[in-house]
Amino acid sequence: MKLITAIIRPFKLDEVREALTEVGVSGITVTEVKGFGRQKGHTELYRGAEYVVDFLPKLKVECAVAESSLEAALEALANAARTGKVGDGKIFVQSLERTVRIRTGELDDDAL
Amino acid sequence: MKTTHPIGSTVATSMKEGNQAVMHSQIHPRVSADDDRGAPRVAAAFAALFALATPTLAFAQDAAAAAAPVANKGDIAWLLVCAALVIFMTLPGLALFYGGLVRSKNVLSVLIQTLIVFSLVAILWALYGYSLAFTPGNAFIGGFDRVFAKGLDATAMGATFTKGVYIPELVFFVFQGAFACITCALIIGAFAERVKFAGVLLFTVLWFTFAYTPMAHMVWFFPGPDAFTSNDAVPGVLAQSGFLFAKGALDFAGGTVVHINAAIAGLVGSYVVGKRVGYGREAIKPHNLTQTMVGASILWVGWFGFNAGSALEANAVAAQAFVNTFLATAAAVLGWTTVEWLSKGKPSMLGAASGAVAGLVAITPAAGFVGLCGAIIIGALAGAVCLWGVNGLKRLLGADDALDVFGVHGVGGILGALLTGVFASPALGGAGIWDYVTETALPEYSIASQVWIQLQGVLVTVVLSGVVALIAFLIVKYTVGLRVSEESEREGLDITSHGESAYEN
Numbered sequence: 001m002k003l004i005t006a007i008i009r010p011f012k013l014d015e016v017r018e019a020l021t022e023v024g025v026s027g028i029t030v031t032e033v034k035g036f037g038r039q040k041g042h043t044e045l046y047r048g049a050e051y052v053v054d055f056l057p058k059l060k061v062e063c064a065v066a067e068s069s070l071e072a073a074l075e076a077l078a079n080a081a082r083t084g085k086v087g088d089g090k091i092f093v094q095s096l097e098r099t100v101r102i103r104t105g106e107l108d109d110d111a112l
Numbered sequence: 113m114k115t116t117h118p119i120g121s122t123v124a125t126s127m128k129e130g131n132q133a134v135m136h137s138q139i140h141p142r143v144s145a146d147d148d149r150g151a152p153r154v155a156a157a158f159a160a161l162f163a164l165a166t167p168t169l170a171f172a173q174d175a176a177a178a179a180a181p182v183a184n185k186g187d188i189a190w191l192l193v194c195a196a197l198v199i200f201m202t203l204p205g206l207a208l209f210y211g212g213l214v215r216s217k218n219v220l221s222v223l224i225q226t227l228i229v230f231s232l233v234a235i236l237w238a239l240y241g242y243s244l245a246f247t248p249g250n251a252f253i254g255g256f257d258r259v260f261a262k263g264l265d266a267t268a269m270g271a272t273f274t275k276g277v278y279i280p281e282l283v284f285f286v287f288q289g290a291f292a293c294i295t296c297a298l299i300i301g302a303f304a305e306r307v308k309f310a311g312v313l314l315f316t317v318l319w320f321t322f323a324y325t326p327m328a329h330m331v332w333f334f335p336g337p338d339a340f341t342s343n344d345a346v347p348g349v350l351a352q353s354g355f356l357f358a359k360g361a362l363d364f365a366g367g368t369v370v371h372i373n374a375a376i377a378g379l380v381g382s383y384v385v386g387k388r389v390g391y392g393r394e395a396i397k398p399h400n401l402t403q404t405m406v407g408a409s410i411l412w413v414g415w416f417g418f419n420a421g422s423a424l425e426a427n428a429v430a431a432q433a434f435v436n437t438f439l440a441t442a443a444a445v446l447g448w449t450t451v452e453w454l455s456k457g458k459p460s461m462l463g464a465a466s467g468a469v470a471g472l473v474a475i476t477p478a479a480g481f482v483g484l485c486g487a488i489i490i491g492a493l494a495g496a497v498c499l500w501g502v503n504g505l506k507r508l509l510g511a512d513d514a515l516d517v518f519g520v521h522g523v524g525g526i527l528g529a530l531l532t533g534v535f536a537s538p539a540l541g542g543a544g545i546w547d548y549v550t551e552t553a554l555p556e557y558s559i560a561s562q563v564w565i566q567l568q569g570v571l572v573t574v575v576l577s578g579v580v581a582l583i584a585f586l587i588v589k590y591t592v593g594l595r596v597s598e599e600s601e602r603e604g605l606d607i608t609s610h611g612e613s614a615y616e617n
Contacts, residue, residue: 044395044397045456045458045460046397046398046460046462047462047463047466047502047503047516047519048502048503048506048507048516048519049396049397051395051397053395
């Protein structure tokens with residue numbers, strides 16, 4: 001099992017969710033986050049006070065998938081989240097040791 | 113039951129020959145004539161009472177012989193609405209305008225300071241403020257005739273700017289009281305986000321007493337138009353008037369008394385209280401500019417009462433002030449936005465809203481005196497100059513005037529006061545100088561000398577408010593304290609001073 005963590009543009013969420021659903025991912029968790037990468041921030045001006053805003057709002061999408069569907073999920077996610085401009089985000093993949101479905105107690109692949 | 117107030121407003125006419133004209137500026141002439149038909153016994157009692165307090169009483173008996181003043185229902189209705197509009201400016205107008213500009217952890221502190229300062233000053237106004245501002249005294253401060261609202265009942269009458277036209281004194285009392293409240297509330301913006309609540313209260317009491325009431329007296333008090341019986345009477349009337357009124361300073365609705373006065377106090381406060389923790393290093397951003405926009409818009413609406421109501425009558429002067437308040441503000445919004453757009457690259461909402469307030473401030477002293485073109489020029493200039501006030505000038509001053517009370521109200525107020533002297537000129541479409549003796553405008557008008565008089569008005573305000581504010585802040589600093597701890601400031605005043613928070617997150 002793998003845990004996919006993707007940082008995406010907020011407005012891409014619906015496309016990403018649809019794309020993941022199509023390749024069989026049955027659940028995702030979304031968190032509003034802020035961060036910086038290659039995309040530059042912007043400046044804000046309030047009367048005389050100018051502030052550089054480095055941290056931009058992004059969404060963190062997490063989903064657990066079986067090894068077999070990892071490649072399809074990554075491709076679907078990347079295609080859906082891509083605009084081609086700086087700031088599209090990143091995808092991280094980690095190994096996942098255990099999964100438990102709380103309601104039934106099912107384990108691992110059965111719990112995905 | 114009817115009571116009467118034989119406080120004389122007739123004027124000694126034994127003064128030297130003088131052909132001095134007097135400006136039509138917002139004042140409150142204390143006029144009252146006896147209505148002996150109502151309750152002669154009560155009148156006599158009052159007469160005896162005031163005989164001790166008021167030397168002018170001697171003239172009251174003459175006034176009593178004149179017809180009892182009757183107020184016009186239209187004037188009353190208009191001014192009561194205006195008083196409510198001025199109250200609406202503070203609550204919620206100013207509160208929202210300021211509330212949106214602070215960080216979310218301090219919004220409630222600003223709202224409660226506005227609400228409490230307003231309420232405190234309203235009571236002080238009744239206890240002694242009104243008396244010190246608007247009863248006969250000397251050139252700098254009034255007397256004690258109306259302390260504890262003594263004699264302020266539904267039968268007391270006050271003068272307007274027209275001979276023989278009166279309004280109930282209660283109307284004038286509440287209208288002017290609303291001015292005192294908003295002036296003290298304006299100051300809060302300068303030291304927002306780090307001031308100690310008790311310190312605000314003590315400062316308000318001190319500054320209201322020793323800066324607001326004398327300024328209002330100096331600028332607006334005169335014995336009323338009826339006192340100008342002849343040219344010979346003029347010096348005597350002026351001798352009983354406020355210092356700046358007698359000088360001929362034009363301040364229609366409170367550029368000096370309200371805006372410069374409050375702005376200087378705020379500036380001094382921002383120096384004495386010190387900069388906010390993290391000022392200049394951390395991002396200290398307005399938390400809700402929507403609130404600020406709503407507040408600025410309410411201020412604009414309320415300002416129609418503030419400026420047009422200052423005519424004290426429902427007449428053409430009120431209409432002039434109303435239209436000028438409409439146009440100057442619009443011009444200032446465009447002025448600020450244009451300069452900001454050109455110089456900073458983007459037209460900002462906060463800039464446009466600030467421009468509106470700058471225009472409102474600048475047209476305040478000029479409202480009833482200048483023509484439409486004058487109002488537009490004053491507004492446009494105010495927008496541009498106040499933008500400098502919150503940028504270049506602010507950096508120059510080096511104070512953390514948190515919500516730019518000085519940059520907007522001080523700079524706009526001073527600009528407006530001086531430009532009033534320019535655009536009140538009949539040659540530039542203004543109303544000129546009103547001669548209460550003949551009830552016409554004088555034909556001659558010198559822009560240079562009027563601007564000089566205006567400048568003197570500004571300087572007197574700056575010095576008086578500055579000195580009183582400095583002493584008051586120092587008293588507060590070494591008694592109840594002026595500033596919260598750094599830890600409390602970081603956590604936010606809402607939680608640490610008031611035990612509540614505005615938003616869930």
